[in-house]
Amino acid sequence: MLKQLLAGAILLMGIMQQAWAQLPPKREMRAVWVATVENIDWPSRRGLSSDQQKQEFITLLDQMQRNGMNAVVVQIRPAADAFYPSQYEPWSEYLTGQQGKPPFPYYDPLQFMIEETHKRGMEFHAWFNPYRAVFSVSRSTIAADHITRLKPQWFVTYDGKKYFDPGVPEVRDYVTSIIKDVVKRYDVDAIHFDDYFYPYRVPGKEFPDNTSYRLYGGNMMKDDWRRANVDAIIEKLSKAIKAEKPYVKFGISPFGVWRNRDRDPEGSYTRGGMSNYDDLYADVVKWLKKGWIDYVTPQLYWERGHRLVDYEILLNWWSQHGYGRQVYIGHGVYKINSNAIWKNPNEIPSQIEEARTLNTVQGSFFYSAKSFAGNPLGLEDTLRYHLYKYPALRPTMDWLPNMAPESPYFDDAFERPGYLEIHWSDGDTTGHTKQYVLYRFEQNESINLTDPTKILAILPQTSDPEYKDRSYVKGKDYTYVLTALDRLQNESLASEPLRIRLNGNKVDIFFEQ
Numbered sequence: 001m002l003k004q005l006l007a008g009a010i011l012l013m014g015i016m017q018q019a020w021a022q023l024p025p026k027r028e029m030r031a032v033w034v035a036t037v038e039n040i041d042w043p044s045r046r047g048l049s050s051d052q053q054k055q056e057f058i059t060l061l062d063q064m065q066r067n068g069m070n071a072v073v074v075q076i077r078p079a080a081d082a083f084y085p086s087q088y089e090p091w092s093e094y095l096t097g098q099q100g101k102p103p104f105p106y107y108d109p110l111q112f113m114i115e116e117t118h119k120r121g122m123e124f125h126a127w128f129n130p131y132r133a134v135f136s137v138s139r140s141t142i143a144a145d146h147i148t149r150l151k152p153q154w155f156v157t158y159d160g161k162k163y164f165d166p167g168v169p170e171v172r173d174y175v176t177s178i179i180k181d182v183v184k185r186y187d188v189d190a191i192h193f194d195d196y197f198y199p200y201r202v203p204g205k206e207f208p209d210n211t212s213y214r215l216y217g218g219n220m221m222k223d224d225w226r227r228a229n230v231d232a233i234i235e236k237l238s239k240a241i242k243a244e245k246p247y248v249k250f251g252i253s254p255f256g257v258w259r260n261r262d263r264d265p266e267g268s269y270t271r272g273g274m275s276n277y278d279d280l281y282a283d284v285v286k287w288l289k290k291g292w293i294d295y296v297t298p299q300l301y302w303e304r305g306h307r308l309v310d311y312e313i314l315l316n317w318w319s320q321h322g323y324g325r326q327v328y329i330g331h332g333v334y335k336i337n338s339n340a341i342w343k344n345p346n347e348i349p350s351q352i353e354e355a356r357t358l359n360t361v362q363g364s365f366f367y368s369a370k371s372f373a374g375n376p377l378g379l380e381d382t383l384r385y386h387l388y389k390y391p392a393l394r395p396t397m398d399w400l401p402n403m404a405p406e407s408p409y410f411d412d413a414f415e416r417p418g419y420l421e422i423h424w425s426d427g428d429t430t431g432h433t434k435q436y437v438l439y440r441f442e443q444n445e446s447i448n449l450t451d452p453t454k455i456l457a458i459l460p461q462t463s464d465p466e467y468k469d470r471s472y473v474k475g476k477d478y479t480y481v482l483t484a485l486d487r488l489q490n491e492s493l494a495s496e497p498l499r500i501r502l503n504g505n506k507v508d509i510f511f512e513q
Helices: 002-022 050-066 109-119 169-185 210-216 222-244 276-280 284-290 311-319 347-356 376-387
Strands: 029-034 071-077 123-128 132-134 155-158 161-164 190-193 249-252 329-332 363-367 409-416 419-425 435-442 455-460 466-469 478-485 498-503 506-511
Touching: 029 123, 050 109, 071 109, 109 123, 123 169, 161 169, 169 190, 169 222, 210 222, 222 249, 222 284, 276 284, 311 347, 329 347, 347 363, 347 376, 409 478, 409 498, 409 506, 419 478, 455 466
Parallel strands: 029 071, 029 363, 071 123, 123 190, 190 249, 329 363
Antiparallel strands: 132 161, 155 161, 409 419, 419 466, 435 455, 435 478, 478 498, 498 506
């Protein structure tokens, strides 16, 4: 009987996977992290000219767009420094090689990156490290006006790095002002933190925050006080971001284990050596329950079947702990070829497919951009020609502004040598339209806008929008439909269809009313 049940379960899983292979999700977050600390992903090294930096970022974006990504998560403040002109913090040494030295010839890297990302219809998530202030005390160049020099009482040194002390109230005010400044001045789509709150424990070394604990700890146990400090900045930032721009998302990418089940009945059936709650003092589950963050991207950088922290166990655990917010899965592309298990070319693709079977998981993030170099184990091919073959709209968030634009309408279409040229107008009078979705259906196909395989293109809003359909085949009957998207990917009602019909040797083009 048990064997029959197992066989049935395996068969059902196979059917589900086959169904997904036939119809991928229409909405799915597909993002890649771009780390700048230590020049991990971009720029490739310090001291490149401005033109070289720009060209590298354009090349990176184009590669990720071909891979099917619809968002990038770029680290713009790796260590109390800036990849943009800031009144608070000096230019990052990872740009020019010297902290405080601007790019030459001068440009604003953040503004440039946002514009290039948006040109491609992708979201730009601005990634901050809230508490790391000096990456390496022995190696990092520190500008004279760096905050560690101006406010040394805010900082502690731990394991060769300098950190803001999260227990100092002025630190929370300062970090909030940094992020509010970026949200106000730049057209970012999201603010993003990774897993670094209190730093990872170093055996035999205690984080040196006794002074702030004596001043501010009151009667709280130190661990509870530390968690309360991190809670306070997350809540403060959540309110500050939405007060400035209600549509800007706030996301966290925590370490993959919130708590182990042996420490908490709500925890996962894992035996991780550390956890967010107990070691990094980040109670991510609380932030989700409170609605302080819009999405969570746990870093599930382990393989399926790992004996201590199994990917599948954690995938299912996080899928059940979103509390109405969105859950994206962080995949460790950097692990490919690192050992015998990670030489399996199906590991990452299978992780993506398994995440897709859960309706409470809305997509994937990949760490990191450089790990895609050389098409490791054919991963880029798998994304481009299979898993991400069709474009995906990003998931909507119904607690954020969600008024869809008014529908666009077709103006005209012309047969040209080798293609069909289509023109339309923006029917939205509110100015909310940011993109268009053009669908195409062949003869006798019913109009089904839930089928992403019928999306011909996702196009930017322009003053005179048009599209050249170069896959158009003369003599075939087609129906085209348009919708409009706002910046949060809320989709309008469909336009009236545009019909292309062969009438003898003549092509009739007409619009349905």
